[in-house]
Amino acid sequence: MTQISDDLLLSIFEKMALLKQNDEKMRASISSGRLVMPYYSYRGQEVIPATISALLRDDDTICTIYRGTHDALAKGCPVDRLWAELGGRATGTCKGKGGPMHITHPETGVMVTTGIVGSSMPIANGLAWAAKLEGSDAVTVAYFGDGASNIGAFHESLNLASLWKLPVLFVCSNNLYSEHTRFAAGTAIDSVAKSAAAYSMPGVRVDGNDVLAMHAAAAEAIDRARAGEGPTLIEAMTFRFHGHVFGDDDAYMGEGEKAERMAADPYPRFRAWLIDEGHASEDRLAAIEAEQAERIEAAIRFALDSEFPPASEVLTDVYEQEMAR
Amino acid sequence: MTQISDDLLLSIFEKMALLKQNDEKMRASISSGRLVMPYYSYRGQEVIPATISALLRDDDTICTIYRGTHDALAKGCPVDRLWAELGGRATGTCKGKGGPMHITHPETGVMVTTGIVGSSMPIANGLAWAAKLEGSDAVTVAYFGDGASNIGAFHESLNLASLWKLPVLFVCSNNLYSEHTRFAAGTAIDSVAKSAAAYSMPGVRVDGNDVLAMHAAAAEAIDRARAGEGPTLIEAMTFRFHGHVFGDDDAYMGEGEKAERMAADPYPRFRAWLIDEGHASEDRLAAIEAEQAERIEAAIRFALDSEFPPASEVLTDVYEQEMAR
Amino acid sequence: MSQVTFVQSINQALHDAMEDDARVLVLGEDVGDAEGGGVVGITKGLSQAFGCERVKSTPISEQAIMGAAIGAALKGFRPVAEIMLMNFTTVASDMIVNHAAKLRFMSGGQTSVPLVVRTMTGAGVSNGGQHSDYLEAWYAHTAGLKVVLPSTPADAYGLMRACIDDPDPCIFVETLPALFNKGEAPVRGSRVPLGKAAVLREGRDVSVIGYGRIIQSVAQLADRLAGEGVSMEVIDLRTVSPFDKEAVLASVRKTGAAVVVHEAVREFGVGSEISSLIHEEAFAALRAPVRRIGAKFAPVPFSKPLETASLPSLDEVEAAVRELAAVTA
Amino acid sequence: MSQVTFVQSINQALHDAMEDDARVLVLGEDVGDAEGGGVVGITKGLSQAFGCERVKSTPISEQAIMGAAIGAALKGFRPVAEIMLMNFTTVASDMIVNHAAKLRFMSGGQTSVPLVVRTMTGAGVSNGGQHSDYLEAWYAHTAGLKVVLPSTPADAYGLMRACIDDPDPCIFVETLPALFNKGEAPVRGSRVPLGKAAVLREGRDVSVIGYGRIIQSVAQLADRLAGEGVSMEVIDLRTVSPFDKEAVLASVRKTGAAVVVHEAVREFGVGSEISSLIHEEAFAALRAPVRRIGAKFAPVPFSKPLETASLPSLDEVEAAVRELAAVTA
Numbered sequence A, B: 001m002t003q004i005s006d007d008l009l010l011s012i013f014e015k016m017a018l019l020k021q022n023d024e025k026m027r028a029s030i031s032s033g034r035l036v037m038p039y040y041s042y043r044g045q046e047v048i049p050a051t052i053s054a055l056l057r058d059d060d061t062i063c064t065i066y067r068g069t070h071d072a073l074a075k076g077c078p079v080d081r082l083w084a085e086l087g088g089r090a091t092g093t094c095k096g097k098g099g100p101m102h103i104t105h106p107e108t109g110v111m112v113t114t115g116i117v118g119s120s121m122p123i124a125n126g127l128a129w130a131a132k133l134e135g136s137d138a139v140t141v142a143y144f145g146d147g148a149s150n151i152g153a154f155h156e157s158l159n160l161a162s163l164w165k166l167p168v169l170f171v172c173s174n175n176l177y178s179e180h181t182r183f184a185a186g187t188a189i190d191s192v193a194k195s196a197a198a199y200s201m202p203g204v205r206v207d208g209n210d211v212l213a214m215h216a217a218a219a220e221a222i223d224r225a226r227a228g229e230g231p232t233l234i235e236a237m238t239f240r241f242h243g244h245v246f247g248d249d250d251a252y253m254g255e256g257e258k259a260e261r262m263a264a265d266p267y268p269r270f271r272a273w274l275i276d277e278g279h280a281s282e283d284r285l286a287a288i289e290a291e292q293a294e295r296i297e298a299a300i301r302f303a304l305d306s307e308f309p310p311a312s313e314v315l316t317d318v319y320e321q322e323m324a325r
Numbered sequence C, D: 001m002s003q004v005t006f007v008q009s010i011n012q013a014l015h016d017a018m019e020d021d022a023r024v025l026v027l028g029e030d031v032g033d034a035e036g037g038g039v040v041g042i043t044k045g046l047s048q049a050f051g052c053e054r055v056k057s058t059p060i061s062e063q064a065i066m067g068a069a070i071g072a073a074l075k076g077f078r079p080v081a082e083i084m085l086m087n088f089t090t091v092a093s094d095m096i097v098n099h100a101a102k103l104r105f106m107s108g109g110q111t112s113v114p115l116v117v118r119t120m121t122g123a124g125v126s127n128g129g130q131h132s133d134y135l136e137a138w139y140a141h142t143a144g145l146k147v148v149l150p151s152t153p154a155d156a157y158g159l160m161r162a163c164i165d166d167p168d169p170c171i172f173v174e175t176l177p178a179l180f181n182k183g184e185a186p187v188r189g190s191r192v193p194l195g196k197a198a199v200l201r202e203g204r205d206v207s208v209i210g211y212g213r214i215i216q217s218v219a220q221l222a223d224r225l226a227g228e229g230v231s232m233e234v235i236d237l238r239t240v241s242p243f244d245k246e247a248v249l250a251s252v253r254k255t256g257a258a259v260v261v262h263e264a265v266r267e268f269g270v271g272s273e274i275s276s277l278i279h280e281e282a283f284a285a286l287r288a289p290v291r292r293i294g295a296k297f298a299p300v301p302f303s304k305p306l307e308t309a310s311l312p313s314l315d316e317v318e319a320a321v322r323e324l325a326a327v328t329a
């Protein structure tokens, strides 16, 4: 994978450092009561959006899910506005109205975050259709989970995207579980990627915890999409370290399974590889990490210093013009 | 295909004769104003349910669609009750409340006829699950069209049936059109049967206008289902001779296409084959046809002699016990 | 004045909107000319005029249709998505209710979804239980959506143009059994403002408030009863949500009595909202309680006599009006 | 009396029903014990007790879940299908509305669909716009369905048992933020009849009619105001459709004033039906128009102060009651 420049590798690392530390801070903030929200930790899955986003432009768009805080951050959603949102503050990306399941930041292409399983895909098609109509070569990424591959919207969306040759990447983060249900207990086929054949679409299963593999798959899919050759389904194998929703009981998982997966944490692995292969020095990486830590601290301060929205905001943004009721 | 007995061949022919003539009478009745209803003619598709039903038992069940009058009749739904239903009479299968899109006759296993594309499949799963729970080896057939393979319920249903190893036959009558849209314009894959692979399910495309091919596919699928080995997807290639809804403009079809297909009418083809191969004499077949014609005439008389339901019936059968409103 | 059908006026509205604004798109099952330009021809000629990129026939995939419309709308396009019949909106209601209706709010106003859902429905043509329901009460109960239901071809034109202009998602409900009825032709480019009722008849004794096909029949009833000295005011809401409270209340304050009528099931229907509001805001003016008339609380039956019996009748309206007119303060 | 949570009483109801009747089935996402027995544990222990054929965890496929339940119900089973949150019923509403609700009618009474849809919802736990909606008004507007919404653990038990017994499809709505609240334990085998309200407090001056969590708070308000000489009658509908008209009308005829309250959005909500009915049937008895109190006409916001502001408050109820109590005939 000699095609990846050191700059790109470091930009991926930078995103991963931001994502990993951000998740740690969010969990800590929930445990301490500073944040009150249902939180779907993405810890362990950082490689996927970090690598994909490093290949995306500002005018590329994404639709993601409740677990997709990392997708939004990796795409460029400002950390401070994100923290303010999760703190329910008026300075949040969504004025505090959306919360963790509905992060939106159009300037950086974060168009929709949805809490309804499967619903990122149909809307991603529309964003991609818009790009096509505008004559742009922008692409759209639809992020979703393995469990979402079992819902009707998945089928309808992949079929339509293939028929219309839409510039979409369907990125399934297969973390082996949907809530408490094992992948094999919910899905009759042994790989989501294989479903792509049912839509005459390329489908590829990759190690979503491996930057190089992820990069190769994403780069190819993005090139295809930009060239007008249509969508790709990428199944990125990964694992969520903190269960479905932070704080829940993960007794449904094998003890050994979780420990083993966490021992293979992709973050230190990639970090060590960067150093071992001579792409960056320990000092350089530590500096990047420190920078990200500082960004997050600043974001937390920004959030905590911000006001809550006034109660009157309940009735604004329902329509463009407030209705007399 | 020497395995098919003459008895079975003749029972298939009998059903086809009933179905073909029944459709002719229905269209004539609509043209004459005797029946007033939206009618989705199945003419040209008779082989599929005639052959499958000849292999089914009374305790096997079906779920079918608005076009499925032939499926219901082939399964054994009484012709007279059917005509009364389509005439809106109180003696109809559904007391006139259902109409052509909702034929139901549980005694012969006609459990649901739906007007919503794709909705026969999820319910068929439930019927099959019930049989499994009861320890019976009864099977369920879900009939649907090629267009229905593009809707979410198809995906969810095939996945669930495969996971639960349900005794279901998913029978897709691929008549090359969904309303006015060509198969290839709506479906990204070139064969519905190929989708079966996405559900680890056997899938087979057969000539649905050929009794022998249809028989082989159905027999295998039914055996599998009865043996507890799970569902099968059958794509039966066919053609509807009278467009989407009887009376509509079929300009969207190529002139030549329709004429060519109608020239290959499976009914006279099977009839001639039975005689040529020595399975039955012309007289025998003519006698069967005459019998069916008489059944239909009697059914029409029964329907026309029946009363309309009283207006008070609007409020019965909404719940088991009428509600005070 | 020349006369046109609903099919013609809605077709014209789509045509004119596409001509006036390149961001207007049309999608849905069979909407392209290769597929006949829609099952009843409402989208005829559009793909020929504006090309198959702006007028897209789709597979039978209502969630994908709505998703494509929402995504394009988020980027500033103005998609008009057809969900063929209103009962089929049930397979796409996640997209409509959880997404189209809420994205503006949940994004804190950063995004908007200026789309129109075109859908047909209505009992009276023997389509039976799964093809005839009026579900406008559901969508009216959903904050973020607007719901219109025109009763004349000209209003259909003007409301469609207004819906396409509108920055928020609108559900445009077409009355299937009336689509080939004729009425005055619309003026090109005209708009009927959303949320504004039309007073079809002015009167003194009783207000009848409704929308859709039946309110036009009620207007004729008013003409007939006027001859007998019963003076009806007839209000066509045109927009169900937000509906024109001022028009409704002004009328009821004048007449002191009201009947609300629609073809949807009566119970938990739109009429309940209107009736409640009238009582809340004009109680003192009322000589008698507001009457609600709607379809029977049952699925729509197939058999003709039952189908007819399930629908609200003009006789019921007449009886209610006569009774109310007879009540003195 | 021992105290139990809703989680416990509903679990007990399912357990007892499965024990009493082998036709009772449970299905839904994560309902099996291998998957933790449900996201909040309502189905815990059931698969252990009754096996994985009768208690089936499903993929995330709500249409397939409802279809499997409908098909099994058609064959005489009594499935209790979980659609985890009420907003997710939107991806299965075709199955619920066009099929479960209508198959009895459309088959002319030949088939029936005795299933129960269990679903949770409710604002107040920061779940935001897509996980908090009360949609009971939609299902109440759908002929063929019954809708219940219990306010105590014991009622939850008795209503669940009644829903499972019932020959028609029932939607059983659980209040997510109240699931761990405690109340009196149910008696094994007890039933709360569908369509029957409970009079939580008897009173003379004003009737407050509602259901769910908030009506219990209203009962406490009644105790407080009683000390100040305001006598409230508090009626918990328990069943939203069909609701107990007799109980409502009897109360209003006595008190002459009413407030209707629910956590769903006010506009086009269940309260509109109840308000309309009261006016229609008890107009002469009313000293003032019926008041409706409900959630704000907006998606449910995430931010705590906004979420709170979106919900109906006890202060609003109190103010309405005081005003109505002060109105003299």
Ligand SMILES: Cc1ncc(C[n+]2csc(CCOP(=O)(O)OP(=O)(O)O)c2C)c(N)n1
Residues within 6 Å of the ligand: A067, A115, A116, A117, A118, A144, A145, A146, A147, A148, A149, A173, A175, A177, A178, A179, A244, D029, D060, D062, D084, D088, D091
């Ligand atoms: C339509 C719908 N059904 C059910 C849920 C409840 N739910 C939320 S997340 C989830 C699991 C999704 O699993 P997967 O797609 O694998 O994504 P992951 O959470 O593992 O990232 C479920 C069932 C939902 N949000 N939407």
Ligand SMILES: Cc1ncc(C[n+]2csc(CCOP(=O)(O)OP(=O)(O)O)c2C)c(N)n1
Residues within 6 Å of the ligand: B067, B115, B116, B117, B118, B144, B145, B146, B147, B148, B149, B173, B175, B177, B178, B179, B244, C029, C060, C062, C084, C088, C091
């Ligand atoms: C969910 C839904 N969407 C759209 C329709 C309108 N509709 C009725 S039949 C039909 C075409 C179905 O085609 P196919 O599945 O191939 O069956 P065929 O009619 O050819 O037998 C459509 C789009 C419907 N009934 N239900």
Ligand SMILES: [Mg+2]
Residues within 6 Å of the ligand: A145, A146, A147, A173, A174, A175, A176, A177, A178, A179
């Ligand atoms: Mg997962």
Ligand SMILES: [Mg+2]
Residues within 6 Å of the ligand: B145, B146, B147, B173, B174, B175, B176, B177, B178, B179
């Ligand atoms: Mg077809």
